[in-house]
Amino acid sequence: MSLAAGYPLIAIPGPSPLPERVLRAAHRISPDIYGTELAATNEHVMAQLKRLAGTTGHLAPYIGNGHAAWEASAANMFHRGDHVLVITSGHFGRSWAQQVNEMGVMVETLDFGALPPEPEALARRLAADRDQIIKAVMVCQTDTASACMADIPALRDAMGDHPALLVVDAIASLGCAPMMMDDWGVDVLISASQKGLMSPAGASFVWFSDRAALRGRTDLTTPYWDWHLRANATPDALWRFWGGTPPVQMIFALDEALRMILDEEGLIAVWARHAALARAVWAAGEAWGQDESGIRLSVADPASRAASVTAMRLPEAEALRAWTATHCGVTLGIGLGAEDPANALRVAHMGHCSAGMLMGVLGAMQAGMVALGIPHGAGALDAAARAIAEPA
Numbered sequence: 165m166s167l168a169a170g171y172p173l174i175a176i177p178g179p180s181p182l183p184e185r186v187l188r189a190a191h192r193i194s195p196d197i198y199g200t201e202l203a204a205t206n207e208h209v210m211a212q213l214k215r216l217a218g219t220t221g222h223l224a225p226y227i228g229n230g231h232a233a234w235e236a237s238a239a240n241m242f243h244r245g246d247h248v249l250v251i252t253s254g255h256f257g258r259s260w261a262q263q264v265n266e267m268g269v270m271v272e273t274l275d276f277g278a279l280p281p282e283p284e285a286l287a288r289r290l291a292a293d294r295d296q297i298i299k300a301v302m303v304c305q306t307d308t309a310s311a312c313m314a315d316i317p318a319l320r321d322a323m324g325d326h327p328a329l330l331v332v333d334a335i336a337s338l339g340c341a342p343m344m345m346d347d348w349g350v351d352v353l354i355s356a357s358q359k360g361l362m363s364p365a366g367a368s369f370v371w372f373s374d375r376a377a378l379r380g381r382t383d384l385t386t387p388y389w390d391w392h393l394r395a396n397a398t399p400d401a402l403w404r405f406w407g408g409t410p411p412v413q414m415i416f417a418l419d420e421a422l423r424m425i426l427d428e429e430g431l432i433a434v435w436a437r438h439a440a441l442a443r444a445v446w447a448a449g450e451a452w453g454q455d456e457s458g459i460r461l462s463v464a465d466p467a468s469r470a471a472s473v474t475a476m477r478l479p480e481a482e483a484l485r486a487w488t489a490t491h492c493g494v495t496l497g498i499g500l501g502a503e504d505p506a507n508a509l510r511v512a513h514m515g516h517c518s519a520g521m522l523m524g525v526l527g528a529m530q531a532g533m534v535a536l537g538i539p540h541g542a543g544a545l546d547a548a549a550r551a552i553a554e555p556a
């Protein structure tokens with residue numbers, strides 16, 4: 165018997181659950197793209213996105229996913245043959261390094277495996293760069309595969325007065341964990357619509373500082389990706405913001421989602437909710453891991469765990485994922501980038517996620533472990549409930 169009928173729970177780390185309100189906001193016939201209404205909404209969305217990132221700097225929007233924003237930013241920052249340092253803590257950092265390398269940039273990685281970046285290692289590497297050939301330090305705030313969280317202010321401190329740009333991929337963390345681009349000295353910030361921003365997949369964003377803008381056009385800059393054209397668009401020239409026809413329904417979706425995040429719940433409360441939900445998942449994971457069950461959270465140090473996604477080693481995870489989907493309508497994330505993906509999974513708690521949704525996900529996991537005979541320590545749901553009852 166399946167008990168899966170009802171609202172599906174999607175606990176994969178992107179795309180994240182879409183609020184009904186966001187879907188409804190997008191469900192509209194396109195207005196005149198040369199009219200004033202859409203231009204005003206677009207301008208408001210751009211201002212809201214800057215608020216979200218904590219910047220008064222520049223913003224270039226793109227129709228495309230996170231990979232598009234990776235390419236867009238690199239095409240504006242680097243000349244062919246430039247030397248950059250990519251800090252990696254998992255699959256996403258490594259993919260980013262590879263993509264930039266394939267564009268003709270000399271990529272060096274500071275690879276921490278699936279562990280969080282160590283600022284001292286960055287400081288040592290930059291101290292050895294006496295000729296200052298490293299043009300940028302690039303890092304994922306959250307690597308969505310390992311579920312590590314990098315300490316961005318600590319990495320910025322570790323850079324000292326080295327002139328490299330600090331480039332942060334916040335695709336899995338913006339709108340989930342604190343980001344204060346200007347206060348933290350981030351030069352280039354990258355994110356996308358479908359994770360913490362609670363919107364459909366298909367738009368991505370590159371925020372950049374005056375210092376980054378001063379790079380001017382490089383020999384990798386092509387007209388479509390040029391961030392200056394987009395960031396300097398006048399409010400009524402929608403085609404300039406988006407390099408052609410604007411993604412009309414996406415703009416309505418983003419407008420609604422950003423209103424929910426910034427104007428209704430409030431960014432501080434949104435971060436606190438993610439932190440509380442994350443602690444509930446960790447509490448469950450730690451309880452399941454008792455009695456030598458073989459279940460283990462991937463990131464040992466709570467200070468380095470992501471607010472938006474938790475990765476765990478879990479024997480027979482693949483079977484558990486299939487069971488929760490079929491029997492409970494709960495979709496868990498695959499063990500992307502894990503040493504042994506069949507025995508690893510990820511639980512997303514990003515964006516439009518309530519304590520009720522999260523307890524549903526954890527409860528379905530617990531039921532699946534019982535049904536499949538997967539050994540697990542007792543008391544996980546109690547531990548999660550306590551974390552929710554007494555948020556720190």
Ligand SMILES: *Cc1c(COP(=O)(O)O)cnc(C)c1O
Pocket residue numbers: 178229230231232256304306307308333334335336356
């Ligand atoms: C999801 C994600 C990406 C890739 O984004 P796409 O929209 O799938 O191209 C890159 N970096 C991080 C940290 C991500 O979480």
